Amino acid sequence: MTNIPTIDLLIRHLQRVPYLASKNIYKVASYFLYRSHADIDQLCSVLKQVKEKMHPCSTCYTWCEQGTACMYCTDIKRDKTILCVVEQWYDLLTIERTGGYNGQYHVLTGLICPLEGIGPEELTIYPLIARVNQENIKEVILTMPQTPEGEATVAYITKKLKSSGVLVTCLARGIPVGSQLEFVDRLTVYKALTERRPI
Amino acid sequence: MTNIPTIDLLIRHLQRVPYLASKNIYKVASYFLYRSHADIDQLCSVLKQVKEKMHPCSTCYTWCEQGTACMYCTDIKRDKTILCVVEQWYDLLTIERTGGYNGQYHVLTGLICPLEGIGPEELTIYPLIARVNQENIKEVILTMPQTPEGEATVAYITKKLKSSGVLVTCLARGIPVGSQLEFVDRLTVYKALTERRPI
Numbered sequence: 208m209t210n211i212p213t214i215d216l217l218i219r220h221l222q223r224v225p226y227l228a229s230k231n232i233y234k235v236a237s238y239f240l241y242r243s244h245a246d247i248d249q250l251c252s253v254l255k256q257v258k259e260k261m262h263p264c265s266t267c268y269t270w271c272e273q274g275t276a277c278m279y280c281t282d283i284k285r286d287k288t289i290l291c292v293v294e295q296w297y298d299l300l301t302i303e304r305t306g307g308y309n310g311q312y313h314v315l316t317g318l319i320c321p322l323e324g325i326g327p328e329e330l331t332i333y334p335l336i337a338r339v340n341q342e343n344i345k346e347v348i349l350t351m352p353q354t355p356e357g358e359a360t361v362a363y364i365t366k367k368l369k370s371s372g373v374l375v376t377c378l379a380r381g382i383p384v385g386s387q388l389e390f391v392d393r394l395t396v397y398k399a400l401t402e403r404r405p406i
Numbered sequence: 407m408t409n410i411p412t413i414d415l416l417i418r419h420l421q422r423v424p425y426l427a428s429k430n431i432y433k434v435a436s437y438f439l440y441r442s443h444a445d446i447d448q449l450c451s452v453l454k455q456v457k458e459k460m461h462p463c464s465t466c467y468t469w470c471e472q473g474t475a476c477m478y479c480t481d482i483k484r485d486k487t488i489l490c491v492v493e494q495w496y497d498l499l500t501i502e503r504t505g506g507y508n509g510q511y512h513v514l515t516g517l518i519c520p521l522e523g524i525g526p527e528e529l530t531i532y533p534l535i536a537r538v539n540q541e542n543i544k545e546v547i548l549t550m551p552q553t554p555e556g557e558a559t560v561a562y563i564t565k566k567l568k569s570s571g572v573l574v575t576c577l578a579r580g581i582p583v584g585s586q587l588e589f590v591d592r593l594t595v596y597k598a599l600t601e602r603r604p605i
Contacts, residue, residue, distance in 0.1 A: 209499055210477065211460075211469060211470070211471050211477075212471065213452070213455050213456055213459050213460060213471055214456065214460065214469060214471075216452045216455070217452050217453070217456050220448070220449050220452055224434060224437060225430075225433060225434060225437050226426065226427065226430035226433055226434055227425065227426060227434075228425065231424075231425035233496035233499065234424060234425055234496065235423060235424060235425055235426075236496075237494060237495065237496060238423060238424050239453060239456060240456060240460060240469060242457070244457050247453050247454060247456075247457050248454075249419070250419050250453065251450035251453060251454065253412070253415045253416050253419055254416070254438060254446050254449065254450060255446060255447075255450065256412050256415070257412055257413065257416050257438060257439060257446075258441070258443050258446050260412050261410075261412060261413065261439060270410060270413060270439060271410065272410050272411065272412055272413075278409065278410075295433075295436060296436065297432035297433065297435075297436060300408055300432065
């Protein structure tokens with residue numbers, strides 16, 4: 208800390224921001240100290256706009272700005288029979304960027320993690336089950352990571368969807384495109400081998 | 407980009423913040439999306455306070471909150487005959503944290519870099535020369551890094567101070583405390599060897 212109350216306050220706020228290394232906090236504080244008044248006003252106005260305008264879509268829980276439904280749910284060109292379940296809204300952007308998916312989405316807003324007190328009711332799993340049962344959905348794609356929390360969430364959703372008779376799939380595991388075999392970890396090579404497919 | 411204007415605006419602002427890796431920008435945006443209104447208001451108020459209250463000390467150019475002189479310049483217990491020149495205000499904090507220095511400071515606010523159009527007049531070098539000539543200073547410690555810009559700044563200041571007869575020193579170069587010889591780079595070992603001292 209600097210013994211200058213206002214700078215210390217700023218540093219405490221910056222320390223809470225994720226993915227900002229503590230060794231760089233003073234340099235980031237310096238960035239704000241040297242900004243113009245206008246720049247700071249603009250940033251504050253954007254932050255406030257974000258809080259005022261953004262709200263989760265009432266169907267898929269991604270962020271939307273206008274109305275209660277997002278641009279993916281209201282797009283009539285998208286396939287209504289296929290649903291891609293993502294952990295966070297930025298995972299949705301990653302899927303969109305591939306250009307290879309034209310179905311619906313559902314944002315979980317997290318993963319089941321009993322150690323942190325996050326159960327299915329803290330996430331949007333119950334609305335997901337309700338959607339699958341009510342809408343004419345034929346396939347649910349689960350894109351959660353292969354971590355203990357991700358696997359637990361996949362297992363829970365799969366169990367809950369069993370009675371609905373919908374096809375539940377997950378992303379293919381294998382060698383990343385352009386990667387060489389020697390640089391890929393053992394488990395991935397094993398998965399790629401056991402899930403090999405005819406050319 | 408997300409195609410959601412308000413989030414895109416926030417992301418453009420975050421992209422300008424230094425030391426924030428672009429792969430983490432969406433996660434940081436997510437952090438702000440999930441903050442409460444009160445949290446965002448507090449952060450904005452702190453950012454605005456920083457711009458309103460903070461100004462450079464009229465003598466040493468470090469940031470100060472009250473009056474025109476900083477706490478280092480007004481502290482009567484500090485040695486007025488020794489002056490430590492640092493590149494940025496956070497370098498001053500690093501020196502202070504050692505507890506081994508009790509003199510005055512001078513913040514350059516940057517380094518000479520002709521390629522980026524930063525000459526001595528963009529920095530606080532002329533006020534530094536004036537200080538040394540007017541005040542009763544016996545030693546000037548230069549703490550700039552050993553980079554082309556750092557060396558150029560050291561050379562310029564040393565030349566300008568020559569006529570004043572003040573002792574100009576730099577930080578000792580050598581093996582970091584606790585480090586093993588095999589992990590230290592060649593140039594540092596060379597410096598440590600040529601500048602060896604009796605025990």
